[in-house]
Amino acid sequence: MKSMKLTIAAALAFSTLGLVGCGTDPTETIAGSNIDASVVSNKITGSVQEWKVNVSAQTAEAGEVIFAMANFGSIQHEFLVTKTSYDPGKSPIGANNRFDEEDKGLTVVDEIPEWAVNESKVLKINLEAGTYELLCNIEGHYANGMHTTFTVVPSDESSTESTTDSTVPEAEAVSNDITGSVQEWAVGVSAHEAKAGDVKFTMENQGTIPHEFIIVKTDFEPGKIPLGADNRFDEEGEGVFVPGEISEWNPGTTGTVTLKLDPGKYQLLCNIAGHYANGMFAQLTVS
Known part of the structure; x- marks a missing residue:
């Protein structure tokens, strides 16, 4: 990823809140009034902005829950996971126009501290069954509506929805015309081998956020490229070579790229902060 800012900055030229042609951020249709309350997922995507918190599911099973959150606002925000006995928005x-994070009626389990506009962060956290609020507690933000409910149920009371279902066809043995998809948190391709020369990739974004x-080209094992403090790897670092990419594109759309590839081992991946670490990679061998 060259920069998340390029894609979203361009989008903001067309919409005050989100993506090109949409008028909203990509999680809004999922996390707004049309959300399916039956969806249970422990891998959550979403966004914070003025003045709301959007998430792709509002129920998870007890255990590890992963939140991948983007700041689609115009100012810095934070993301708190709060176990609470208060009704939504009633802490x-x-x-000082904030609630007391030491209040006896709530517990701040963990958080993503304030982060910059047009960037994404990932929070991995173990949650017990109970009622939570996901929110921003910067002065005035909670009172203005930056909160949403979140329920964690015991792990034996629901079936977590798969987040890696894909319409990618069965993998061919060898192909230089590869189709596939990206989504949270997987990369699926129709072939894992190609011949040296021109290789075309046609990829659909089946996720809920840009990817x-x-x-x-790398000799690192799949998923083992070293990550930096920003939860990405250095695309100009030692041991990796990036011959090309499809830059960030919107959910429900398709991107293509054709590259001349030399023989070697490759990883096909997303390097937005946290996405590679969460499993967004696949192998390709060129011979």
Whole structure:
């Protein structure tokens, strides 16, 4: 990923809140009034912005829950996971226009501290069964509506929806015309081998947020490219070579790229912060 800012900055030229041609961020149709309350997922995508918190599911099973959150606002926000006994939006607000995070009626389990506009962060957290609020507690933000409910159920009371279902066809033995998909958190391709020369990739974004598709020549094992402090790997770092990519593109759309590839081992992946670490990669061998 060259920069998340390029894609979203361009989108903001067309919409005050989100993506090109949509008028909203890609999680809004999922996390708004049309959300399917029956969806149970422990891999959540979403966004924070003025003045709301959107998530792709509002129920998870007890255990590890992964939140991949983008800041689609115009100012910095934070993302708190709060176990609470209060009704949604009713945590008592103090004189500083924030609620007391030490209040006996709630527990701040973990958080993503304030982060910059047009960037994404990932939070992995173990949650017990109970009622939670996902929110921003910067002065005035909670009171203005930056919160949403979240329920964690015991793991034996529901069936977690798969987040890696895909319409990718069965893998061919060898192909230089590869189709596939990216989504949270998987990369699926129709072939894992190609001949040296021109290789065409046609990839659909079946996820709920923008993704990218990077072709990386590397001898690192799949999923083992070293990550930096920003939860991405250095695309100009030692041991990796990026011959090309499909830059970030929107959910429900298709991107293509044709590259001349030399023999070697490759990884096909998304390098947006946290996406590679969460499993968005696939292998390709060129002979």
